[in-house]
Amino acid sequence: MIALHDLKKVYRQAGRDIPALDGVTLAVPSDSVHAVVGQSGAGKSTLVRCIALLDRPTSGTVEIDGVELTAVRATELRKARRRLGVVFQNANLFDSRTIIGNVAYPLELAGVGRAQRTAKAKELLGLVGLAEAGGAFPAQLSGGQRQRVGIARALATDPDVLLCDEPTSALDPATTSEILDLIAALKARLGLAVVVITHEMTVVKRIADSVSLLEAGKVIESGPLEQAVARFGSRLSETLLALPATSGLPQAGITIEVLDQTGPAEVPALTSVGRQLGVDLPIVAGVVEHLGEATFGRYRAVVPSALDPGEVLTQLRQRGAQAELSQAVAGVAR
Numbered sequence: 001m002i003a004l005h006d007l008k009k010v011y012r013q014a015g016r017d018i019p020a021l022d023g024v025t026l027a028v029p030s031d032s033v034h035a036v037v038g039q040s041g042a043g044k045s046t047l048v049r050c051i052a053l054l055d056r057p058t059s060g061t062v063e064i065d066g067v068e069l070t071a072v073r074a075t076e077l078r079k080a081r082r083r084l085g086v087v088f089q090n091a092n093l094f095d096s097r098t099i100i101g102n103v104a105y106p107l108e109l110a111g112v113g114r115a116q117r118t119a120k121a122k123e124l125l126g127l128v129g130l131a132e133a134g135g136a137f138p139a140q141l142s143g144g145q146r147q148r149v150g151i152a153r154a155l156a157t158d159p160d161v162l163l164c165d166e167p168t169s170a171l172d173p174a175t176t177s178e179i180l181d182l183i184a185a186l187k188a189r190l191g192l193a194v195v196v197i198t199h200e201m202t203v204v205k206r207i208a209d210s211v212s213l214l215e216a217g218k219v220i221e222s223g224p225l226e227q228a229v230a231r232f233g234s235r236l237s238e239t240l241l242a243l244p245a246t247s248g249l250p251q252a253g254i255t256i257e258v259l260d261q262t263g264p265a266e267v268p269a270l271t272s273v274g275r276q277l278g279v280d281l282p283i284v285a286g287v288v289e290h291l292g293e294a295t296f297g298r299y300r301a302v303v304p305s306a307l308d309p310g311e312v313l314t315q316l317r318q319r320g321a322q323a324e325l326s327q328a329v330a331g332v333a334r
């Protein structure tokens, strides 16, 4: 378990204070993945540096399994860092070292003997599916394979926490899927608390158990993934269930927005309301995502002019869906 409590980082630049982190509190239990998302400048890199102890927070604490890392003396820092493995966007491998040499590097720093660290590196390479690649050099591997090496190296000191900083941003979609599957499998196998910093919503949907949205150094939304998505109209819900733009489509009637959560094989509320009222409610944009046990559907649909949209909203809500007139109709620019 990793816990951040009221973490603040203020940079001073040209006589001005820049609050890069403004009181971040988070707890990530073992055997779970927490994603932190946010736009450029939100404070994601600062958060990574403070968690990884590469930078000291101005105030607040970082705790792993009850041990306060932020309280350790400078001389103990290297040892404290072993509780935490870091995976970077680019694996940052040493080109002149073999793959085994790269994975064993943190153990070399920790003073572990050659035979023991080689054995550990081999074991870890097996774990990340690269048992045969130990004698190769980084230039001989693909980007995805290099990232696997980066993950193996992050696990060399048997950390409790894996911190992944944009782990798939440099990879193509198929390799991204493989790496995310690997992180999820390692989390379960090793009982890791995983923190993933990312700007990619596919990463969140694929592996996160919980998610936080960082903005201007503050966590403005946070919670278990399914709850965050179910919060109709929230930023996380709208970003994770992003609808394509529909401007320019002919729409004879009033547009409504619907967020529906269904179990397997359940009929979406919009379908059953249309059937009940004997009308078509054309969907002009929609997205369906399976997250954990739930299926979420977000739709923008047109209520024909002959029908009272209020009645449609009521019927949808009676079936458990969340529904509103779309903001464009309500007069708010989108």
Ligand SMILES: Nc1ncnc2c1ncn2[C@@H]1O[C@H](COP(=O)(O)OP(=O)(O)OP(=O)(O)O)[C@@H](O)[C@H]1O
Pocket: 011, 012, 013, 018, 019, 020, 038, 039, 040, 041, 042, 043, 044, 045, 046, 047
């Ligand atoms: N060393 C520094 N000195 C001064 N200001 C800094 C420093 N590092 C970051 N900042 C400022 O802190 C804020 C957060 O920056 P940070 O790099 O953490 O954001 P980010 O979410 O990682 O953005 P990006 O995705 O673009 O890297 C920004 O306003 C940035 O300008």
